[in-house]
Amino acid sequence: MKYGVVSLFPEWVEQVGQFGVLQRALERGKISIEGFNPRDHAMDNHRTVDDRPFGGGPGMLMQIDTTQAALAQAKTALPQAPVVYLSPQGRKLDQRLVGELARLPELILLAGRYEGIDERLVAEQVDFEVSLGDYVLSGGELGAMVLIDAVSRLIPGVLGDQASAEQDSFSNLWLDCPHYTRPVDYHGETVPEVLRSGHHGRIEQWRLRQGIERSWDRRPDLFERRTLSQTELSIVNEHLSTLEKASTTRDGKDDEKPDH
Numbered sequence: 001m002k003y004g005v006v007s008l009f010p011e012w013v014e015q016v017g018q019f020g021v022l023q024r025a026l027e028r029g030k031i032s033i034e035g036f037n038p039r040d041h042a043m044d045n046h047r048t049v050d051d052r053p054f055g056g057g058p059g060m061l062m063q064i065d066t067t068q069a070a071l072a073q074a075k076t077a078l079p080q081a082p083v084v085y086l087s088p089q090g091r092k093l094d095q096r097l098v099g100e101l102a103r104l105p106e107l108i109l110l111a112g113r114y115e116g117i118d119e120r121l122v123a124e125q126v127d128f129e130v131s132l133g134d135y136v137l138s139g140g141e142l143g144a145m146v147l148i149d150a151v152s153r154l155i156p157g158v159l160g161d162q163a164s165a166e167q168d169s170f171s172n173l174w175l176d177c178p179h180y181t182r183p184v185d186y187h188g189e190t191v192p193e194v195l196r197s198g199h200h201g202r203i204e205q206w207r208l209r210q211g212i213e214r215s216w217d218r219r220p221d222l223f224e225r226r227t228l229s230q231t232e233l234s235i236v237n238e239h240l241s242t243l244e245k246a247s248t249t250r251d252g253k254d255d256e257k258p259d260h
């Protein structure tokens with residue numbers, strides 16, 4: 001995957017490739033990250049890259065000419081790449097979208113600053129917008145870094161063991177199961193016996209069950225618009241009856257307590 005990043009701070013975004021998994025991916029040529037800075041195209045002494053918005057109001061916008069010139073340079077370097085504008089108004093980034101993006105050979109990420117980018121430039125140059133979530137960042141750089149990290153993990157050969165991406169949260173649409181390492185006994189809490197059994201079938205079942213139960217408890221929205229398999233359905237039903245029993249026992253105990 002070749003990433004092009006159009007940003008006033010491209011060196012910052014490039015830093016995402018300086019550590020850990022992404023550093024190795026860069027070294028092995030699995031990914032590349034190239035920055036394109038609108039400031040390099042500024043003609044005046046102050047190297048201006050912002051401009052006033054029509055209609056007044058607070059804040060500035062990215063200047064059209066310099067942003068467009070940096071985009072044109074990125075498009076020449078990465079001719080197959082769609083242009084993705086990081087914006088709070090875009091499609092929310094989730095693992096499904098990450099998977100779609102990981103299938104592309106090239107991506108240009110446009111990071112806005114100030115109050116954003118002229119609407120006509122977005123309409124003409126941008127293929128789609130991606131949001132990190134319902135909050136406002138000062139610029140698109142952190143969004144570009146998050147996207148590069150999440151997408152690169154799915155590119156074959158980037159992770160040492162591809163299976164670890166497949167078992168991550170959301171990859172099979174459920175949250176990941178809990179994980180344990182040594183010691184077996186930590187402050188009196190022991191690692192579940194099944195994980196020490198060496199029985200792969202039972203371990204897989206346990207992990208699936210944990211992932212589904214966690215999703216039910218923490219992210220019920222993951223069950224919306226989803227048809228459950230027979231196995232998933234029976235895990236949910238068993239979990240519900242366990243929860244119900246626990247609450248009945250709790251209520252019973254509460255009843256036994258003296259009134260104050």
Ligand SMILES: C[S@@+](CC[C@H](N)C(=O)[O-])C[C@H]1O[C@@H](n2cnc3c(N)ncnc32)[C@H](O)[C@@H]1O
Nearest residue numbers: 086087088112115116131132136137139140143
């Ligand atoms: C201060 S924001 C501008 C916000 C814009 N006025 C709005 O309310 O839609 C500056 C830049 O940060 C980036 N940005 C802000 N919030 C973001 C988010 N949730 N996801 C992705 N990018 C974001 C965008 O590139 C945006 O152009």
